[in-house]
Amino acid sequence: MTVSLERPVRPLPTWLVSTRHGTRIYTHGAYADWRPFGVQHARQVGSNRTACGIAALDWELFWDLAFPSEASVTCQGCLHVVTGRDRGTSTGLRAS
Numbered sequence: 373m374t375v376s377l378e379r380p381v382r383p384l385p386t387w388l389v390s391t392r393h394g395t396r397i398y399t400h401g402a403y404a405d406w407r408p409f410g411v412q413h414a415r416q417v418g419s420n421r422t423a424c425g426i427a428a429l430d431w432e433l434f435w436d437l438a439f440p441s442e443a444s445v446t447c448q449g450c451l452h453v454v455t456g457r458d459r460g461t462s463t464g465l466r467a468s
């Protein structure tokens with residue numbers, strides 16, 4: 373019997389979550405992974421701009437998060453470019 377140690381290769385999503393800053397989320401004294409902080413934009417690997425056109429060369433790029441994620445703070449410009457639709461939130465501020 374042959375056992376393969378290779379893991380299946382998942383292709384990268386076309387659009388990844390990119391934010392100006394990242395943060396660690398501490399839970400019970402231990403920290404989780406580096407996570408997005410603030411408005412989430414969409415960016416492609418190798419691009420220095422977000423889908424909405426902001427220069428993002430030194431921004432965080434989250435390789436494990438496809439855009440749009442389940443975040444409540446999503447850039448409407450990027451969402452429109454990536455999906456062609458709006459989700460009802462803008463730059464993180466909700467109308468009340």
Ligand SMILES: [Zn+2]
Pocket residue numbers: 412413414422423424425426447448449450451
């Ligand atoms: Zn954007």
